[in-house]
Amino acid sequence: MIYRHHIAPPRAFSQFSHDIIRHPRLSSDAVRLLTWQLSLPDGTRESLSRTAERANIGGSAFTRAKRQLKDEGFVHERRVQGPDGLWSTQQLIASTPLNAAEAAKLLSSQVVPSPLVPTVGEPTTRPTDGHPYEDPRGNTPHRPPEPPERTAEPASAPTSASDEARALVAAFPSLSLALRHIPRAIYAELAGLADRWLAAGHSPAAVRTHILRGLPDDGAPVHRPGGLLRYLLRHVPPVPDHRPAAPGARAVATTSTRLSALRECEGDHVQATLFRPVGDESRCTRCTSRTETPSAPTEPGRLAVPPGQRGRLATIFGA
Numbered sequence: 001m002i003y004r005h006h007i008a009p010p011r012a013f014s015q016f017s018h019d020i021i022r023h024p025r026l027s028s029d030a031v032r033l034l035t036w037q038l039s040l041p042d043g044t045r046e047s048l049s050r051t052a053e054r055a056n057i058g059g060s061a062f063t064r065a066k067r068q069l070k071d072e073g074f075v076h077e078r079r080v081q082g083p084d085g086l087w088s089t090q091q092l093i094a095s096t097p098l099n100a101a102e103a104a105k106l107l108s109s110q111v112v113p114s115p116l117v118p119t120v121g122e123p124t125t126r127p128t129d130g131h132p133y134e135d136p137r138g139n140t141p142h143r144p145p146e147p148p149e150r151t152a153e154p155a156s157a158p159t160s161a162s163d164e165a166r167a168l169v170a171a172f173p174s175l176s177l178a179l180r181h182i183p184r185a186i187y188a189e190l191a192g193l194a195d196r197w198l199a200a201g202h203s204p205a206a207v208r209t210h211i212l213r214g215l216p217d218d219g220a221p222v223h224r225p226g227g228l229l230r231y232l233l234r235h236v237p238p239v240p241d242h243r244p245a246a247p248g249a250r251a252v253a254t255t256s257t258r259l260s261a262l263r264e265c266e267g268d269h270v271q272a273t274l275f276r277p278v279g280d281e282s283r284c285t286r287c288t289s290r291t292e293t294p295s296a297p298t299e300p301g302r303l304a305v306p307p308g309q310r311g312r313l314a315t316i317f318g319a
Contacts, residue, residue: 014039017095025072029057030065034074037093048075048091073097078107165195168204172229175208176215178222179229186226193233201239 016035023031036051052062069075076092092103169190173180182190197207214232215222222228262274267287275284 020074020095023072026068027065029061030068033057033062033065034069034093038095048093073099073103076100076103076107078104162195162198164204165198166191168194168198168207171208172211175211178215179211179225181225182229183226186230190226190229190233193230196236197233200236202236207233 014035016038020026020034021031026034032055033048033051036055037046037048040046048066049062052065057065066075070077074094074097076094076098078090079087080090081087090107092098092107094103098106166187169187172190173182194207198204211229211232214228259274261276263277263282265273265275265284265287266282267273267284267290273284281288
């Protein structure tokens with residue numbers, strides 16, 4: 001058995017229909033949101049989102065509760081544009097379910113809030129706007145500062161390149177696919193750099209070989225071929241000396257100290273074999289021992305067995 005104790009409040013109460021409190025399709029959050037709005041004094045402009053915030057109803061729960069109230073006809077919304085061109089949202093909360101026509105009739109009777117009253121006075125333009133009223137005929141008093149005098153620069157080498165250098169640079173795109181898109185604006189600078197190589201004694205073939213060696217060999221794309229060519233031609237190396245050596249002059253050994261003490265064996269090897277000689281011998285220790293210990297002649301049908309292994313094989317085979 002259930003007992004109920006109820007005392008009617010003397011003040012601060014609202015009357016609601018049992019259909020709201022016992023509605024089968026409204027959740028507790030929806031019922032609380034609706035009863036909270038209906039309990040507000042007349043003329044209170046409090047939105048549903050503000051009521052949900054005050055009632056500690058979360059975002060997802062508020063979205064579900066508002067959808068339920070709109071589906072059951074307790075809440076209606078519409079967007080209106082005021083005289084100032086701004087849009088606003090009007091919300092209608094009803095204690096009884098209303099259809100769309102009834103809600104539109106009630107909302108149309110509501111007065112749209114008027115825009116804010118502008119500031120007293122006539123509108124004025126900004127003081128910095130517009131052009132001067134008169135075109136000044138003479139010189140203005142605020143003349144721009146004079147540019148600083150440029151100091152005399154030392155005379156530099158002539159930048160005009162020779163025809164051979166220009167022809168050499170013009171053929172760079174045909175060297176590799178990575179140099180096909182050289183900017184035209186850099187051709188004059190590249191021709192001047194190539195002219196320095198030619199003036200130093202390098203041949204056009206040497207310049208082309210140097211360019212090809214500087215390109216990436218893994219097939220990586222060159223995004224700025226002009227900058228790469230400028231970098232490769234910036235420093236001019238000395239011309240290598242290819243003159244033949246004088247007769248009788250000994251060639252300077254270029255090998256390391258460790259390899260200079262080795263000598264190539266003149267014996268029968270599949271590949272070249274180096275050894276460290278003790279005296280003036282020309283064969284390694286393996287070839288020398290093979291020559292000093294000749295193999296014994298064998299009879300037909302018998303294997304050649306080294307002298308040190310004959311006793312061991314005889315014991316194994318019982319000979």
